Amino acid sequence: AAIRYGSSLTDRAREMAILAxxxxxxxxxxxxxxxxxxxxxxxxxxxxxxxxxxxxxQPTDPYEAATLDVTRSLLLHGDLDDDRYADAVAAxxxxxxxxxxxxxxxxxxxxxxLRVFRVPSPDx
Numbered sequence: 001a002a003i004r005y006g007s008s009l010t011d012r013a014r015e016m017a018i019l020a021x022x023x024x025x026x027x028x029x030x031x032x033x034x035x036x037x038x039x040x041x042x043x044x045x046x047x048x049x050x051x052x053x054x055x056x057x058q059p060t061d062p063y064e065a066a067t068l069d070v071t072r073s074l075l076l077h078g079d080l081d082d083d084r085y086a087d088a089v090a091a092x093x094x095x096x097x098x099x100x101x102x103x104x105x106x107x108x109x110x111x112x113x114l115r116v117f118r119v120p121s122p123d124x
Contacts, residue, residue, distance in 0.1 A: 007099050011041035013067040016059070017100060018107050019051040020068060024075040027111035032121030066091030067100060074104045 007014055015038035022030035035048050043051075050057035054072060059065045070088045073080050080088060088097050 007103065008096055009067070009099055009103070010063070012038075012043060013064050013100075014103065015041050015043060016047075016051060016057070016064060016068050017071040017103055019048070020054055020071045020075065021104055021107040021111055023052055023054055025108060025111035025115055027114045028121040029114045029119045030107065030111045032123065062091055070097065070100055071104055074101065075108070 009017075015034055018034045019031060019038055021027075022034060031052070038048055038051075039045075047057060054075075057068065059068060066088055069084065070080060070092075073084055085097075088100075092100065
C-alpha cells in the first residue's frame with residue numbers, strides 16, 4: 001500500500017512507470033488495471049497507447065521524462081549507469097528515486113506473477 005498509495009511520485013509519473021513495467025513484462029491484467037488508473041490521473045489516450053510501445057512515449061515534462069528514463073533503464077539493464085543516476089537524482093531527488101526503483105521492482109514482480117498464472121484482462 002505504501003508503494004502504491006503513499007508514494008511522493010506524482011500520479012502521472014507513477015502510472016507511466018507501472019504501465020512501462022506492464023508493457024515490458026507483457027502483463028495484460030496489469031496493463032488493463034493501470035490504464036484505467038492512468039487515465040484517471042490525467043494520461044491521455046495517446047499517452048496510454050504510446051506506453052504500450054516503450055520507446056514511443058517521450059514526455060516533454062522533465063520530471064516525467066526522468067521517471068520514464070529510469071524505469072526503462074531498470075527494465076532493460078537492471079541498473080542505472082553513473083550519468084543516468086546523477087540525472088535521476090537531479091530530476092527526482094534521492095528519496096523519489098528510491099521510491100521509483102522500489103515501485104518498478106514491486107510491479108515487475110506482480111507482472112511476472114500475473115503473466116505466469118495467465119491472469120487475463122477482463123476484456124480479453
